[in-house]
């Protein structure tokens with residue numbers, strides 16, 4: 001009697017787990033369903049773009065392979081979100097200390113018209129020295145954004161200038177180039193630093 | 209009943225305490241705390257300033273605009289980040305502050321957008337920013353300019 005009850009619960013449990021797995025699969029991979037909000041970037045090894053860093057070096061996705069990478073989009077004429085993200089990242093890097101030396105940190109402009117190599121050099125100079133600034137032709141920037149599944153859009157302002165709407169998340173990739181996770185714009189520091197730590201640990205394990 | 213009195217003595221007292229204490233001026237019902245901004249690179253880029261605006265009175269107040277000699281087009285803006293993680297900003301319009309409530313202008317949300325700078329924002333300087341209210345009241349606060357990489361009023 002009692003055993004049958006236990007078996008019953010067991011069966012119900014298996015059923016529940018199966019249902020959960022199915023629901024999970026349905027939500028994430030449902031065939032033909034709408035693309036989930038915030039698609040995952042492809043691996044860096046699958047990206048193809050040519051940019052120039054703030055010191056004038058030719059760079060591309062292959063530049064980032066071999067070390068974990070933190071990458072994000074912005075523009076130097078951005079008064080609010082971009083300096084905030086850059087100073088947040090500078091703070092995370094300070095928290096991580098020496099560990100942060102093991103990683104690529106890349107700020108990619110979505111406004112190449114105004115963000116020349118010289119402009120990027122001056123701007124990144126105000127933040128953590130690990131941060132590299134990448135720019136290039138608009139067509140190449142579009143390819144980067146496509147690989148990251150990021151978006152950007154030029155919007156005129158009342159002052160006669162323009163501003164850029166853009167993806168403000170910070171992307172984390174493993175040393176292999178595999179996309180690991182992202183840090184959302186409003187994510188508190190308590191979550192951000194451990195996420196970066198996790199990507200760095202994967203690197204250590206991979207090395208042994 | 210809103211009172212418009214000079215509070216220079218109070219302001220001077222608070223000034224002694226540094227940045228983390230209220231910068232009080234103008235209508236005594238409105239207190240502006242922790243004002244700060246970032247230095248600019250040159251004059252071509254817009255600046256942003258942040259602060260907390262507290263309505264200590266017993267009537268609502270409505271912030272309708274900004275004025276400053278530093279910028280031709282100062283305006284309250286709001287940055288919004290959508291579900292896809294895309295950030296955009298646009299004019300915030302009028303901001304009503306209920307009695308006893310406060311509104312925070314902070315990175316990634318509301319900010320005083322300083323368009324068409326008249327001079328570069330230099331670290332260590334301050335500039336006057338006047339908040340304009342719908343009843344004709346004004347509050348002027350002296351905003352410290354911190355480094356380009358500053359994260360808040362304390363650094």
Ligand SMILES: [Cu+2]
Nearest residue numbers: 079285297321
């Ligand atoms: Cu703005």
